[in-house]
Amino acid sequence: MIVAVEVFFWQVIRPFMLAIFIxxxxxxxxxxxxxxxxxxLGCRQRLAAVCTTLFVLFLAMLPISFTMLMAGTQLMSVGHWRTMCSGQNERNSTALVERNKE
Incomplete structure (x- = not known):
């Protein structure tokens, strides 16, 4: 019975082992x-805990924010490039239609 509980416990905990370690x-x-x-802070445990938590959250969010900023910049440049290419295709197709009419 104890072995079965241990096996079940390990199966539940196993996916979270990396997060627990970190x-x-x-x-x-x-x-x-x-x-x-x-x-x-004069032995104010709660205030120190809040400050520490906010500091850790800031450190965790900094690389995520930077990555999202870079992804947004890349997306904007791809959108600009597609707009430029589609504008050239429209001009080329208009010229082709004009030539076919003559």
Whole structure:
């Protein structure tokens, strides 16, 4: 019975192992900053926790925002290029129609 519970537990936890590992590493890395903030803020644990959480969220969102900005820039340049190409095709097709009429 215990072995069956352990196997079931492992099957449930296995997809989350990378996220759990990253969370543990991040918690260990941020702990000194949290302790420093706690001492600087007059032992206000909650305020230090909020500041630490916002700092970590900012660090996580920075590369995501940069990637989205670059993707948007690329998308705009592709859209501009397609507009330019379609304009040339329309001019070429108009000239072709004019030649066929004559």
């Amino acid at each position: 969370a543990i590493v991040l918690a260990i890395l941020v702990l000194p900053m949290h302790q420093w903030l706690t001492s600087r």
